[in-house]
Amino acid sequence: MKKKPFVVGICGGSGAGKTTLLRRLSESFDGVTPSVFSMDNYYHPIEMQSLDHNGKVNFDLPTALNQEKLEQDLHELVLGNPIEVKEYFFNAPPNKHVLLTIQPSEVIIVEGLFLFHYEKVFEKLDFSIFVDVDHQTQLDRRIYRDQETRGYKRSEIIYQWDHHVLPCYQNYIEPYKGQAHFVFRNDHRADEDFVKLHIALSHISNTVV
Secondary structure: OOOOOEEEEEEEOOOOOHHHHHHHHHOOOOOOOOEEEEHHHHEOOHHHOEEOOOOOEEOOOHHHEOHHHHHHHHHHHHOOOOEEEEOOOOOOOHHHOOEEEEOOOOEEEEEOOOOOOOHHHHOOOOEEEEEEOOHHHHHHHHHHHHHHOOOOOHHHHHHHHHHHHHHHHHHHHHHHHHHOOEEEEOOOOHHHHHHHHHHHHHHHOOOOO
């Protein structure tokens, strides 16, 4: 019988630093290359997304992702089976997405906005992390990213923040903060908190970190 993998979840608002923590954490498991499961790879095509009251596409809703497919794939990976998923690239047409094969591992790291909100995902986690940072830092990071890599105007970014991103955080992310095993403060205390996180994981995981 296969040993159940150790499943770590990383949640937090847009611009909180989930991906940065994921990369850092992935390198901290001794002799193990974790399977990385990104919920971003399950966004529905743009034509299936909801529109707000001004007719703008809102990607910051739980319905923006193919929840059923996401949960099925994570279940298979936890069972020890490889999965195939199309890697998500912002604004890329579906036929341009790269097909990835994610191999099972002793450690699985799941990352995404709705990690806690999707009950079937949350119940699979052995250890959950909430990445916490102040809203101004989140917004500053989002402005930089969306201007540099996505070509958005500042006014568009602020609109999304006010009407989509912040309501998403307040409704579907922040209410679950208290359920996390560890709240990672991604500010000037990040290095200190990473040491604490490393120790916490070492105490509950059978895999050396």
